[in-house]
Amino acid sequence: MKQVAIIGAGIVGSTAAYYLSREEDVQVTVFDDGEGQATKAAAGIISPWFSRRRNKAWYKMARMGADFYQKLIGDLAEDGHEVDFYDQSGVILIKSRLDWLDELYELAKVRKEESPLIGDLEILSYEETIQRYPGLEGFEKVLYASGAARVEGARLTKTLLKASGAEIICGRVGFEKTADGRYRIGEREFDALILACGAWLPLILKDHGLDVWVRPQKGQINDYQFDHLETGLYPVIMPHGEIDIIPFGNGTVSVGASHENDKGYDLTLDQTVLDRQEERALPYFPQLKEAKNRTRRVGIRAYTRDFSPFFGEVPGLPKVYAASGLGSSGLTIGPITAYQMVDMVMGRQPELEPVEFAIEKHLQVVVDEA
Structure with missing residues (x-):
């Protein structure tokens, strides 16, 4: 053996x-x-199709990685294990310039030919968006893709x-x-x-x-717990900038994660960083103020030159x-x-x-x- x-x-x-x-x-x-x-500090988003990175090998790996989840989930389910940690909730992308949404929409249409997992693609107005997802703010239009997923790592x-x-x-x-x-x-x-x-x-x-x-890259994330919000009905929200907002189906919304390249292997929570993430998220998801409980996470990623x-x-x-x-x-x-x-x-x-x-x-x- x-x-x-x-x-x-x-x-x-x-x-x-x-x-x-x-x-x-x-x-x-x-x-x-x-x-x-x-x-432990991963944001939990499977949505690589909108990346503008020029590294073609990376995109190929990421595209195939998103597709691979279908096999992984299928194999675990076949072996009798619960797989509700993975949910194709969809994603909403928010950009500071509307023409960038149009560019991403065209890019995604091309990439959908080899990655049908992207699902439905739509540019939604503010009115159309809040009709589906009440309480979201801070945008005129969004780009929506139904095939993106959230994962509880x-x-x-x-x-x-x-x-x-x-x-x-x-x-x-x-x-x-x-x-x-x-x-x-x-x-x-x-x-x-x-x-x-x-x-x-x-x-x-x-x-x-x-x-x-x-090298180590420190990542910190905020978790918010709700007892009155149907968080599982919301898609992943990716505003312009570093933060992401990930509503999970168990009454939890995660915000993060930071990308700190100068902290070494330090796992100390930094309230200043965590507060800044919250400040950046509130204009898009004001319900964070109503959370009944808040917790924090931290982990160390690896990055190369x-x-x-x-x-x-x-x-x-x-x-x-x-x-x-x-x-x-x-x-x-x-x-x-x-x-x-x-x-x-x-x-x-x-x-x-x-x-x-x-x-x-x-x-x-x-x-x-x-």
């Missing part, structure tokens, strides 16, 4: 654990210290880990290479490793003479696979990235071309100055 270890139980690690568990003669062990997961990862049946060991770990080409973590040995530890990847690879350009994600086999470490640099699109591209690495662990050719997301672009050998 092939023994596979996964370091990191976020969206990538939990998805990999689930799909490896569906393979024959594979036993999975997951190691995770439970701190700082990016998934923490519930998704919890479901995936439960569905995998994998043993989960709490704690921060590293690994050693054995004389016979296997890998040791503590007293255990494994045939293959998946490093899904996000922004902590440099700390692990440094011990093996590799310096990977991955050019903000490109990567995955694949680590040079010089056969059968060790790593992924990182997913940034704020982790919930969108995390599952499909994990699925590609499962194919690689099992000796299959992944659907995405690894050379487009090569780790080597972000690696250099550590020079021993001694």
